[in-house]
Amino acid sequence: MSSSKTIRIFLIALFLAPYLLLLTHWNHFSLPPFEELAWIFKNSLIQSILSSVIAIALGFWWARGLLFLEQKLSPSQNRGLEFLILLPNFLPALFLLLILLSVITPFPFGLTGVILVHALMNASLAALFLKDILKKKLRSLAELCWVEGASSVAFWKEGFRYLRGDFFWLFAFIFILCFCSFAVPLIAGGGKVTTFEVAIYEKIRTSTDWGQAIGLSYLQFGFLLLFSFLPSEHPAPQRERLERAPYLKSVSGGVSAILFSFFWIGVFLWQSATGFAKLLQIEGLWRETLRVIPLSLFLSLGVGFAILALLFLSAYAFPDSWLKRFFLGFVAPSTALLGFVFLFLPSWFAGDEFLKWMIAFVILIFAPLYRWGWVQRLEGLRGQVQVARTMGADARMIFQKILLPQTLDLACRLSAVASLWALGDFALSKMIISRPATLALMAESLMSSYRIEGAMAVTALILFFGFILFLVFRGVENVIRRKFV
Amino acid sequence: MKNFLVYLVFVFSGLFLALYFKNSNLSTGDNKPTLKVFGSSSFISQWGPGPWLKEKFEKSCECHIEFNDSADSTILLQRLKSEGRNGGADVVLGFDQYDIDNATAGLEWRKINTDNINFEDSVREVLSRSHLVPYDWSLLSFVVRKSDFQSLPKNLNDLLDPKLKGQIVLEDPRTSSPGLQFLLWLIEIKGEAKAFEYLGKLNQQLHSYAPSWSSAYGLFQKAQAKIVYSYVTSSVYHLVEDKNTDVVALEMDEGHPAQYEFVGIPATCKNCELAEKFVALLLSKEGQKTIMEKNFMFPVTQGVREGTVFANIPNYKMTVMEVLPTVADRERILKKWSQLRRTE
Numbered sequence A: 001m002s003s004s005k006t007i008r009i010f011l012i013a014l015f016l017a018p019y020l021l022l023l024t025h026w027n028h029f030s031l032p033p034f035e036e037l038a039w040i041f042k043n044s045l046i047q048s049i050l051s052s053v054i055a056i057a058l059g060f061w062w063a064r065g066l067l068f069l070e071q072k073l074s075p076s077q078n079r080g081l082e083f084l085i086l087l088p089n090f091l092p093a094l095f096l097l098l099i100l101l102s103v104i105t106p107f108p109f110g111l112t113g114v115i116l117v118h119a120l121m122n123a124s125l126a127a128l129f130l131k132d133i134l135k136k137k138l139r140s141l142a143e144l145c146w147v148e149g150a151s152s153v154a155f156w157k158e159g160f161r162y163l164r165g166d167f168f169w170l171f172a173f174i175f176i177l178c179f180c181s182f183a184v185p186l187i188a189g190g191g192k193v194t195t196f197e198v199a200i201y202e203k204i205r206t207s208t209d210w211g212q213a214i215g216l217s218y219l220q221f222g223f224l225l226l227f228s229f230l231p232s233e234h235p236a237p238q239r240e241r242l243e244r245a246p247y248l249k250s251v252s253g254g255v256s257a258i259l260f261s262f263f264w265i266g267v268f269l270w271q272s273a274t275g276f277a278k279l280l281q282i283e284g285l286w287r288e289t290l291r292v293i294p295l296s297l298f299l300s301l302g303v304g305f306a307i308l309a310l311l312f313l314s315a316y317a318f319p320d321s322w323l324k325r326f327f328l329g330f331v332a333p334s335t336a337l338l339g340f341v342f343l344f345l346p347s348w349f350a351g352d353e354f355l356k357w358m359i360a361f362v363i364l365i366f367a368p369l370y371r372w373g374w375v376q377r378l379e380g381l382r383g384q385v386q387v388a389r390t391m392g393a394d395a396r397m398i399f400q401k402i403l404l405p406q407t408l409d410l411a412c413r414l415s416a417v418a419s420l421w422a423l424g425d426f427a428l429s430k431m432i433i434s435r436p437a438t439l440a441l442m443a444e445s446l447m448s449s450y451r452i453e454g455a456m457a458v459t460a461l462i463l464f465f466g467f468i469l470f471l472v473f474r475g476v477e478n479v480i481r482r483k484f485v
Numbered sequence B: 001m002k003n004f005l006v007y008l009v010f011v012f013s014g015l016f017l018a019l020y021f022k023n024s025n026l027s028t029g030d031n032k033p034t035l036k037v038f039g040s041s042s043f044i045s046q047w048g049p050g051p052w053l054k055e056k057f058e059k060s061c062e063c064h065i066e067f068n069d070s071a072d073s074t075i076l077l078q079r080l081k082s083e084g085r086n087g088g089a090d091v092v093l094g095f096d097q098y099d100i101d102n103a104t105a106g107l108e109w110r111k112i113n114t115d116n117i118n119f120e121d122s123v124r125e126v127l128s129r130s131h132l133v134p135y136d137w138s139l140l141s142f143v144v145r146k147s148d149f150q151s152l153p154k155n156l157n158d159l160l161d162p163k164l165k166g167q168i169v170l171e172d173p174r175t176s177s178p179g180l181q182f183l184l185w186l187i188e189i190k191g192e193a194k195a196f197e198y199l200g201k202l203n204q205q206l207h208s209y210a211p212s213w214s215s216a217y218g219l220f221q222k223a224q225a226k227i228v229y230s231y232v233t234s235s236v237y238h239l240v241e242d243k244n245t246d247v248v249a250l251e252m253d254e255g256h257p258a259q260y261e262f263v264g265i266p267a268t269c270k271n272c273e274l275a276e277k278f279v280a281l282l283l284s285k286e287g288q289k290t291i292m293e294k295n296f297m298f299p300v301t302q303g304v305r306e307g308t309v310f311a312n313i314p315n316y317k318m319t320v321m322e323v324l325p326t327v328a329d330r331e332r333i334l335k336k337w338s339q340l341r342r343t344e
Helices: A003-025 A034-072 A075-085 A093-103 A111-137 A139-148 A152-162 A164-179 A183-188 A196-205 A210-227 A251-281 A285-316 A321-329 A335-344 A353-380 A382-390 A395-424 A427-432 A439-447 A452-484 B002-026 B050-061 B073-086 B097-104 B177-190 B192-203 B213-221 B234-241 B272-282 B285-295 B327-342
Strands: B034-039 B064-069 B091-095 B133-145 B168-171 B206-210 B227-231 B247-249 B258-264
Touching (some): A003 A210, A003 A285, A003 A321, A003 A335, A003 A353, A034 A075, A034 A111, A075 A111, A075 A452, A093 A111, A093 A183, A093 A251, A093 B213, A111 A139, A111 A164, A111 A183, A111 A251, A111 A353, A139 A152, A164 A210, A196 B073, A210 A321, A210 A335, A251 A285, A251 A452, A285 A353, A285 A395, A285 A452, A321 A353, A335 A353, A335 B073, A353 A395, A382 A395, A395 A452, A427 A439, A439 A452, A439 B213, A452 B213, B050 B064, B073 B097, B091 B097, B091 B272, B097 B177, B097 B327, B133 B177, B133 B285, B168 B213, B177 B213, B177 B258, B192 B327, B206 B213, B213 B227, B234 B247
Parallel strands (some): B034 B064, B168 B227
Antiparallel strands (some): B091 B258, B133 B258
16 A cells, blocks of 8 residues: 555545544434524534625735735744734634724624624635635736726736635635534524534533434534535636735735734724733732643644644645545544543543643544645646656655645645644633633633733743744744755 | 655654653552543643642652643543543543533442532532532623613613623533533523523624633633623732723622532542541531632532631622533523524
C-alpha cells in the first residue's frame, strides 16, 4: 500500500472515529417529529444562506480594501491588520455580543441578530480568502481590461463570471460554518432560533434524549456531506504581482477594513479596562493567571502544529477527489457529543485529558480550515502535480518541490488561526479538561462567579497571547522555508 | 520530506515530554488515596470554596482531593451512568432539585448521615426527597441597581411598565436553571394558562433571553440591562467585593422560588468513607461558612449566617413548590415556551 493511500485511510479513520464511537455507546437513535425537524432545518438553512451572502458581500469589499492597504502598509503592519480583522472569530460569543450591544441598541435578537453576528464574524474570513483569490487570479484580466479601456462594471462582470467557482467554494465554507454554529444562535437567537446545534444541546439538556441528539448529529453530517458535492471545479490560480492592478483595489474598502478591525479591539479593550484592575484585586487571580499561561500556550501550540502536520499530510496525499469531498462536507459531531466520546476513551488509548482535548479539538476544526482556502490552493497546483507525475516524480518529490513551497504560507496561517481558536476554546475543554487549567476555562469560571470584568481582562490576555502565537507561526514559516524549501 | 518529518517528530516529542513531566509534577507520588470530587467551575476554582475545603480536608484525612469540573449536570449524570465504577466519582456537587429525578433514575446513591445536622427550616422540605443532601441554597428574584429607579418594582405587573421595555434580562429556561426556575415558579403562582399569558406580555419587555446565568448577569453588570433574574444573595457579592450597596434584589409580592444545590455520594464510589467525611466537612459550621462566603449562597445549617452580612438580607417570602414537575412535564412546558417565542 502506498504511503499516500495509508495517509488517506488514516485521515478518514481519524475523523470518522467520533461518529463510530458514538455508535458504540448509543446504537439506537431517533429524530424529532417532522414539524420540529422542519423548523430546525428552516432556521439552520435561512440563517446560513443569508449570513453567507452578506459575509461574502462585505468580505469582497474588505478584500479590495486589504489589497489597497497591502501596498500602503509595511509587511508587519499588514500582518497586524490581518490579526485584528480576524478578531471577531476569536472573541467568545458573549463578549462579541456585548460589543455589538454597546453599538446597536436595541439589538435585534432572533434570526436577524444571528445573521448579523454571523455575517460580521465571517466577513473577515471571507475578506482574507478573497484577497488571495483576487490577487492571484484577476490581475491579468484587470490589466487587459485596463488597456482595452473597459469600464469597471464590464471588468467585474467578467471577473465575477471567472471567479464563479471560487465564490461558490467560499459560500459553501461559510454556509457550513454558520450551519454548525452553536454559540451565536444560542445567544443572539434569544430563544427564537433553534438550529441543529441548539436543538442537539436542547435534546441533551432538556429532554435528556441522547438518542435524538445523536440522530440530529448524524442527519446534520449527512446533509452537509451531500452538500459538499455541489461546488464545481475551478481554474488554477496564478501568481501575480500586485503593483499595477487596476479595478482590484478599493480605498473605501481599506478604510472600512481598518475601522472594522480597530472597532472590535478598541471597544473590547475599553470595556475590559476596569477588569485589569480587578486582576490585581481578586485574591490569587494574578498568580492563577500566571500559572495557567504556560499550559494554555503549550496546548494551543500543540493544536497549531497538529493542524500543520495534518494539512501537509493531506497535501502529501493529494490529489485525491474522494478525500477532498470528504473534508469539504465533514463536520465533527456537536461539541457536547464530541466531548462525551473523548471522555470515555481510555487513557492508554488517547492519553491524558490534555492530549484528548488536543485530538478532539483538531477533529473539530480541521475541516473548516481545510475548506478555508486549503483545498483551493491544492486544486490550483493540480496541473503542476500532474505534469510532475507524468515526468516520473514520486509523491515525496512532488510534495517537497511543488506543494510545500507553494502552500507553506497558507498552512502556517491556518495553523496560527487554529492555535488562536484553541487558546480561546472553553466549550470543548470544559467537557474534557477537569479543572480550570487554561486561560479560557479561567475566564469562564470567573464569569460563573460574578467576575465578568476579571473574565474580560483574562480574555484580553488571550488576545495578546493569540497575537504572539500568530507571530510564532510566521516564524515557523520562515524557518521551514529556510531549511526545507 | 524526511528532514521535515524529523523536525515535526522532534517538536511533538518535545511538547509531549513537556506535558508528561508537567503531569508527573502534578501526581502525588505517594500511596494516599485520592478522593474524586465533581463540582462546578465556580466551586472548584481558586476563588470558590473548593481550595479551602481541599486544604482543610487534606490536613486530616491522609488523602488527596482531586477536583473535577462537572460541566453540565445532564452531561455529568450521563457520564456517571456510563462510567459507573470505572469513573471513580466519590462526591458529586451541584445538582439542583430539578436534576434529582434524572440523578436517581438509573443511578444509586449512598445514604448520607445527617442526624446531627441542624438544618434551616427553609431546607427541610427538600431533605427527604432522595439520598442527595442540600449544601447551599438561595431564593431567586430580580436584581437591580437602586440608582436606576425612582421606585422599585414590587410585583410582576410592575415589570410590565413601558419604561422598563428592553431592560430586563431573563435566562433561557432550556439552557439555564434560573431560567427554568422562573418559568416553573410563574406557572406555580399563576397557573399555566395565565402564566403564559403574562409571559407573552413580559417577553415584549425583555432585553434578551441569555443562555446562562453568567451571560445574563454579565449583561446586567455591563449596564446593558437594568434588571436581571438572579439570586437574592447576589447583592452580597457587590457589597463584599465591590463595596457597592446599590445592587439589591427586589422583594416581590408574589414570593420567590428557591434553588437548592445538592451533594451526593454515588453508590459506585471507591473511597466511600472518605466521601462521607468530606460531606460532613461540607455540612459543618466551618464548611458552611466558607461556602456561604465564597459561593454567595445561603448555608443550609443553622447558626452560620449570624454576625455576617448574610444576616442582613431581608426575609424574602418563599414560594413553596408542593410538587415538582416531572421531566416529561418540563419538556412539554419548554416546548410551549419555544412555541410562544416563535410566534412573537
